[in-house]
Amino acid sequence: MKAIVLDEQGGLERNPLHLKDVPIPEPGAREVRIKVNVCGACRTDLHIVEGELPAHKLPLIPGHQIVGQIDELGEKVTRWNGGERVGVPWLYKTCGVCKYCRRGQENLCEKAIFTGYHVDGGFAEYAVAPEDFVYPLPENYSDLEAAPLLCAGVIGYQAFHATGLKGGGRLGLFGFGSSAHIVIQVALHRGFEVYVVSRTEKELELARRLGAKWTGHIDDDMGILLDAGIVFAPSGQLLVKSLAKLDKGGRIVSAGIYTTPLPGFDYSLIYPEKCLTSIAHTTRDNVRAFLKVASEFKIKTHVNVYRLGEVNQALLNIKNSRVSGSTILKTE
Ligand SMILES: [Zn+2]
Ligand SMILES: [Zn+2]
Incomplete structure:
Protein backbone atom coordinates (compact mmCIF):
# COMPACT_ATOMS: atom_id res chain seq x y z
CA MET A 1 0.00 0.00 0.00
CA LYS A 2 0.97 3.64 -0.32
CA ALA A 3 2.01 5.23 2.97
CA ILE A 4 3.77 8.32 4.26
CA VAL A 5 6.81 7.26 6.26
CA LEU A 6 8.93 9.24 8.71
CA ASP A 7 12.40 7.61 8.86
CA GLU A 8 14.10 10.33 10.85
CA GLN A 9 12.76 13.41 12.64
CA GLY A 10 13.78 16.72 11.11
CA GLY A 11 12.73 20.16 9.91
CA LEU A 12 9.92 20.12 7.35
CA GLU A 13 11.93 22.38 5.10
CA ARG A 14 14.08 19.29 4.41
CA ASN A 15 11.06 17.10 3.45
CA PRO A 16 11.46 14.39 6.14
CA LEU A 17 8.30 12.52 5.09
CA HIS A 18 8.42 10.12 2.16
CA LEU A 19 5.71 8.42 0.11
CA LYS A 20 6.57 4.71 0.10
CA ASP A 21 5.16 1.31 -0.79
CA VAL A 22 4.81 -0.79 2.40
CA PRO A 23 2.98 -4.04 3.32
CA ILE A 24 -0.74 -3.77 4.18
CA PRO A 25 -1.09 -4.25 7.99
CA GLU A 26 -2.99 -7.27 9.37
CA PRO A 27 -5.35 -6.73 12.33
CA GLY A 28 -4.54 -8.44 15.65
CA ALA A 29 -7.15 -10.59 17.43
CA ARG A 30 -9.09 -7.65 18.89
CA GLU A 31 -8.28 -5.15 16.17
CA VAL A 32 -10.02 -3.99 13.03
CA ARG A 33 -8.40 -2.95 9.78
CA ILE A 34 -9.64 0.22 8.15
CA LYS A 35 -9.47 1.14 4.48
CA VAL A 36 -8.52 4.77 4.95
CA ASN A 37 -10.40 7.36 2.90
CA VAL A 38 -9.00 10.51 4.49
CA CYS A 39 -6.80 11.41 7.46
CA GLY A 40 -6.48 14.78 9.12
CA ALA A 41 -3.14 16.40 9.95
CA CYS A 42 -2.50 18.78 12.84
CA ARG A 43 0.19 20.51 14.90
CA THR A 44 0.87 17.34 16.86
CA ASP A 45 1.99 15.67 13.62
CA LEU A 46 4.22 18.67 13.06
CA HIS A 47 5.82 18.23 16.50
CA ILE A 48 6.28 14.48 15.93
CA VAL A 49 7.89 15.02 12.54
CA GLU A 50 10.16 17.87 13.60
CA GLY A 51 11.16 16.35 16.94
CA GLU A 52 9.63 18.63 19.62
CA LEU A 53 8.01 15.37 20.73
CA PRO A 54 10.51 12.53 21.20
CA ALA A 55 10.25 9.64 18.75
CA HIS A 56 8.82 6.35 20.07
CA LYS A 57 8.78 4.42 16.82
CA LEU A 58 10.83 4.89 13.67
CA PRO A 59 10.16 4.41 10.87
CA LEU A 60 6.65 5.68 11.56
CA ILE A 61 3.46 6.30 9.60
CA PRO A 62 1.96 9.40 11.30
CA GLY A 63 -1.71 10.46 11.25
CA HIS A 64 -4.37 10.30 13.96
CA GLN A 65 -7.65 11.55 12.48
CA ILE A 66 -8.50 8.52 10.40
CA VAL A 67 -11.78 8.12 8.52
CA GLY A 68 -12.53 4.99 6.54
CA GLN A 69 -14.42 1.70 6.31
CA ILE A 70 -13.69 -1.39 8.38
CA ASP A 71 -12.47 -3.91 5.82
CA GLU A 72 -11.12 -6.76 7.95
CA LEU A 73 -11.81 -8.03 11.48
CA GLY A 74 -9.44 -9.69 13.93
CA GLU A 75 -10.62 -13.18 14.97
CA LYS A 76 -11.89 -12.05 18.41
CA VAL A 77 -13.64 -8.84 17.34
CA THR A 78 -17.24 -8.66 18.60
CA ARG A 79 -18.28 -5.01 18.26
CA TRP A 80 -18.10 -4.68 14.48
CA ASN A 81 -19.35 -6.58 11.45
CA GLY A 82 -17.16 -5.02 8.78
CA GLY A 83 -18.12 -2.29 6.30
CA GLU A 84 -18.98 0.32 8.95
CA ARG A 85 -17.65 3.84 8.48
CA VAL A 86 -15.53 4.67 11.51
CA GLY A 87 -13.02 7.13 12.89
CA VAL A 88 -9.77 6.59 14.80
CA PRO A 89 -8.49 9.46 16.98
CA TRP A 90 -5.22 10.11 18.83
CA LEU A 91 -5.97 7.81 21.79
CA TYR A 92 -5.15 4.36 20.38
CA LYS A 93 -5.16 2.25 23.54
CA THR A 94 -4.99 2.52 27.33
CA CYS A 95 -3.96 -0.03 29.97
CA GLY A 96 -7.30 -0.06 31.83
CA VAL A 97 -5.67 -0.87 35.20
CA CYS A 98 -3.52 2.11 36.28
CA LYS A 99 -4.98 4.54 38.84
CA TYR A 100 -5.85 7.08 36.15
CA CYS A 101 -7.71 4.54 34.02
CA ARG A 102 -9.58 3.27 37.08
CA ARG A 103 -10.76 6.74 38.09
CA GLY A 104 -12.05 7.71 34.66
CA GLN A 105 -9.02 9.72 33.53
CA GLU A 106 -7.74 7.34 30.89
CA ASN A 107 -6.39 10.35 29.00
CA LEU A 108 -3.67 10.39 31.69
CA CYS A 109 -2.99 6.63 31.47
CA GLU A 110 0.63 5.84 32.25
CA LYS A 111 0.81 3.35 29.42
CA ALA A 112 -1.35 5.18 26.88
CA ILE A 113 -0.52 4.45 23.26
CA PHE A 114 -1.18 7.10 20.65
CA THR A 115 -2.13 6.70 17.01
CA GLY A 116 0.53 7.73 14.52
CA TYR A 117 3.06 8.14 17.35
CA HIS A 118 3.67 4.88 19.27
CA VAL A 119 2.06 2.88 16.46
CA ASP A 120 1.51 3.49 12.76
CA GLY A 121 -1.34 5.85 11.94
CA GLY A 122 -3.47 6.90 9.02
CA PHE A 123 -1.27 8.64 6.45
CA ALA A 124 -1.68 5.43 4.46
CA GLU A 125 -4.20 3.41 2.49
CA TYR A 126 -4.84 1.04 5.43
CA ALA A 127 -4.53 1.23 9.22
CA VAL A 128 -5.33 -1.08 12.13
CA ALA A 129 -6.77 -0.13 15.54
CA PRO A 130 -8.20 -1.86 18.65
CA GLU A 131 -11.94 -2.43 18.24
CA ASP A 132 -12.74 -0.58 21.51
CA PHE A 133 -10.98 2.60 20.37
CA VAL A 134 -12.80 3.02 17.06
CA TYR A 135 -15.99 5.10 16.75
CA PRO A 136 -18.97 5.27 14.42
CA LEU A 137 -19.17 8.72 12.83
CA PRO A 138 -22.27 10.93 12.63
CA GLU A 139 -24.02 10.43 9.30
CA ASN A 140 -24.54 14.14 8.69
CA TYR A 141 -20.82 14.54 7.88
CA SER A 142 -18.89 13.54 4.77
CA ASP A 143 -15.47 11.90 5.24
CA LEU A 144 -13.73 15.23 4.71
CA GLU A 145 -16.04 16.96 7.17
CA ALA A 146 -15.70 14.20 9.77
CA ALA A 147 -11.89 13.94 9.94
CA PRO A 148 -11.35 17.28 11.75
CA LEU A 149 -13.88 16.23 14.39
CA LEU A 150 -11.54 13.43 15.50
CA CYS A 151 -8.66 15.54 16.76
CA ALA A 152 -9.38 19.22 16.42
CA GLY A 153 -12.98 18.70 17.51
CA ILE A 279 -5.70 19.39 29.04
CA ALA A 280 -3.95 16.30 27.80
CA HIS A 281 -5.26 14.03 25.07
CA THR A 282 -8.80 12.74 25.44
CA THR A 283 -10.90 10.01 26.99
CA ARG A 284 -13.18 7.72 25.02
CA ASP A 285 -16.13 9.22 26.89
CA ASN A 286 -15.13 12.67 25.64
CA VAL A 287 -14.87 11.39 22.06
CA ARG A 288 -18.35 9.87 22.28
CA ALA A 289 -19.80 12.98 23.96
CA PHE A 290 -18.36 15.25 21.30
CA LEU A 291 -19.49 13.06 18.39
CA LYS A 292 -22.98 13.15 19.89
CA VAL A 293 -22.89 16.97 20.05
CA ALA A 294 -21.68 16.99 16.45
CA SER A 295 -24.62 14.83 15.38
CA GLU A 296 -27.10 17.30 16.90
CA PHE A 297 -26.21 20.22 14.64
CA LYS A 298 -23.95 20.63 11.65
CA ILE A 299 -20.50 21.87 12.61
CA LYS A 300 -19.00 23.46 9.52
CA THR A 301 -15.46 22.26 9.14
CA HIS A 302 -13.31 24.42 6.91
CA VAL A 303 -10.86 22.02 5.26
CA ASN A 304 -7.72 22.26 3.15
CA VAL A 305 -7.34 19.05 1.15
CA TYR A 306 -4.05 17.58 -0.08
CA ARG A 307 -2.96 14.31 -1.67
CA LEU A 308 -0.82 11.96 0.47
CA GLY A 309 2.31 12.87 -1.47
CA GLU A 310 1.85 16.56 -0.62
CA VAL A 311 2.18 15.93 3.12
CA ASN A 312 5.41 17.90 3.66
CA GLN A 313 3.86 21.00 2.11
CA ALA A 314 0.60 20.46 4.02
CA LEU A 315 2.42 20.39 7.37
CA LEU A 316 4.65 23.29 6.38
CA ASN A 317 1.53 25.35 5.71
CA ILE A 318 0.27 24.55 9.23
CA LYS A 319 3.67 25.43 10.68
CA ASN A 320 3.74 28.80 8.96
CA SER A 321 0.03 29.51 9.65
CA ARG A 322 -0.56 29.83 5.92
CA VAL A 323 -3.94 28.08 6.10
CA SER A 324 -7.02 28.48 8.27
CA GLY A 325 -9.22 25.60 9.40
CA SER A 326 -8.27 21.92 9.21
CA THR A 327 -5.81 20.08 7.00
CA ILE A 328 -6.81 16.75 5.45
CA LEU A 329 -4.91 14.21 3.37
CA LYS A 330 -6.79 12.10 0.83
CA THR A 331 -5.50 8.61 0.13
CA GLU A 332 -6.62 8.46 -3.50
ZN1 LIG B 1 -3.95 3.19 32.32
ZN1 LIG C 1 -4.16 16.07 16.18
Missing part, protein backbone atom coordinates in the same frame (compact mmCIF):
# COMPACT_ATOMS: atom_id res chain seq x y z
CA VAL A 154 -12.36 16.18 20.26
CA ILE A 155 -9.45 18.13 21.81
CA GLY A 156 -11.34 21.39 21.50
CA TYR A 157 -14.33 19.86 23.25
CA GLN A 158 -12.15 18.47 26.05
CA ALA A 159 -10.68 21.97 26.54
CA PHE A 160 -14.11 23.62 26.34
CA HIS A 161 -15.35 21.22 29.01
CA ALA A 162 -12.26 21.96 31.15
CA THR A 163 -13.07 25.70 31.26
CA GLY A 164 -15.85 24.74 33.69
CA LEU A 165 -18.26 27.17 32.01
CA LYS A 166 -21.87 26.07 32.08
CA GLY A 167 -23.46 28.58 29.72
CA GLY A 168 -23.93 32.19 28.79
CA GLY A 169 -20.42 33.46 29.52
CA ARG A 170 -17.59 35.14 27.67
CA LEU A 171 -15.13 32.69 26.18
CA GLY A 172 -11.78 33.70 24.69
CA LEU A 173 -10.00 31.64 22.04
CA PHE A 174 -6.29 32.38 21.63
CA GLY A 175 -5.05 31.12 18.31
CA PHE A 176 -7.71 30.22 15.78
CA GLY A 177 -6.70 27.09 13.93
CA SER A 178 -8.39 23.79 13.43
CA SER A 179 -9.62 23.17 17.01
CA ALA A 180 -10.75 26.72 17.67
CA HIS A 181 -12.88 26.92 14.54
CA ILE A 182 -14.86 23.94 15.82
CA VAL A 183 -15.03 25.09 19.46
CA ILE A 184 -16.43 28.47 18.45
CA GLN A 185 -19.39 26.76 16.77
CA VAL A 186 -20.14 24.60 19.81
CA ALA A 187 -19.79 27.63 22.12
CA LEU A 188 -22.06 29.84 20.00
CA HIS A 189 -24.57 27.00 19.74
CA ARG A 190 -24.63 26.97 23.56
CA GLY A 191 -25.14 30.74 23.84
CA PHE A 192 -21.62 31.96 24.68
CA GLU A 193 -20.04 35.19 23.47
CA VAL A 194 -16.74 34.35 21.83
CA TYR A 195 -13.65 36.61 21.66
CA VAL A 196 -10.88 35.53 19.30
CA VAL A 197 -7.20 36.48 19.41
CA SER A 198 -4.85 35.63 16.57
CA ARG A 199 -1.74 36.96 14.88
CA THR A 200 -3.01 36.29 11.39
CA GLU A 201 -5.69 38.20 9.52
CA LYS A 202 -6.79 35.00 7.73
CA GLU A 203 -7.71 33.37 11.05
CA LEU A 204 -9.45 36.50 12.35
CA GLU A 205 -11.46 36.71 9.16
CA LEU A 206 -12.64 33.10 9.57
CA ALA A 207 -13.51 33.83 13.22
CA ARG A 208 -15.67 36.79 12.19
CA ARG A 209 -17.40 34.73 9.51
CA LEU A 210 -18.22 32.07 12.10
CA GLY A 211 -19.73 34.61 14.51
CA ALA A 212 -17.03 35.87 16.90
CA LYS A 213 -18.20 38.90 18.89
CA TRP A 214 -14.71 40.43 18.91
CA THR A 215 -11.49 39.66 17.04
CA GLY A 216 -8.04 41.16 17.40
CA HIS A 217 -4.43 40.82 18.49
CA ILE A 218 -3.23 39.88 21.96
CA ASP A 219 -2.21 43.43 22.87
CA ASP A 220 -5.54 44.94 21.72
CA ASP A 221 -8.14 45.91 24.33
CA MET A 222 -11.17 43.58 24.37
CA GLY A 223 -13.16 46.07 26.43
CA ILE A 224 -14.32 43.26 28.77
CA LEU A 225 -12.81 40.51 30.90
CA LEU A 226 -13.26 36.86 29.93
CA ASP A 227 -14.95 34.21 32.05
CA ALA A 228 -12.62 31.63 30.55
CA GLY A 229 -10.16 31.20 27.74
CA ILE A 230 -8.61 28.41 25.72
CA VAL A 231 -5.10 28.88 24.39
CA PHE A 232 -4.44 26.86 21.24
CA ALA A 233 -1.29 28.56 19.98
CA PRO A 234 1.88 26.85 21.32
CA SER A 235 3.24 30.01 22.95
CA GLY A 236 4.10 30.34 26.65
CA GLN A 237 4.16 34.09 26.25
CA LEU A 238 0.61 34.06 24.90
CA LEU A 239 -0.49 31.85 27.82
CA VAL A 240 0.77 34.42 30.32
CA LYS A 241 -0.70 37.34 28.40
CA SER A 242 -4.07 35.59 28.20
CA LEU A 243 -4.24 35.64 32.02
CA ALA A 244 -4.43 39.43 31.90
CA LYS A 245 -7.66 39.13 29.89
CA LEU A 246 -9.29 36.91 32.50
CA ASP A 247 -11.90 37.93 35.07
CA LYS A 248 -11.74 36.88 38.75
CA GLY A 249 -12.46 33.20 39.25
CA GLY A 250 -11.83 32.47 35.58
CA ARG A 251 -9.81 29.74 34.01
CA ILE A 252 -7.33 29.59 31.15
CA VAL A 253 -6.96 26.16 29.56
CA SER A 254 -3.96 25.37 27.41
CA ALA A 255 -4.99 22.88 24.73
CA GLY A 256 -1.53 22.23 23.35
CA ILE A 257 0.58 19.12 23.75
CA TYR A 258 3.62 21.39 23.47
CA THR A 259 4.27 25.05 24.19
CA THR A 260 7.29 27.33 24.36
CA PRO A 261 8.51 28.17 27.93
CA LEU A 262 6.36 30.49 30.04
CA PRO A 263 8.02 33.77 31.02
CA GLY A 264 7.90 34.73 34.72
CA PHE A 265 4.77 36.63 35.70
CA ASP A 266 3.27 38.65 38.52
CA TYR A 267 1.04 36.95 41.10
CA SER A 268 -1.78 39.35 40.21
CA LEU A 269 -2.22 37.45 36.94
CA ILE A 270 -3.57 34.45 38.87
CA TYR A 271 -5.01 36.33 41.89
CA PRO A 272 -7.82 36.25 42.91
CA GLU A 273 -8.75 32.70 42.06
CA LYS A 274 -7.67 32.72 38.48
CA CYS A 275 -6.51 29.38 37.23
CA LEU A 276 -4.09 28.29 34.53
CA THR A 277 -4.34 24.65 33.54
CA SER A 278 -3.94 22.34 30.58
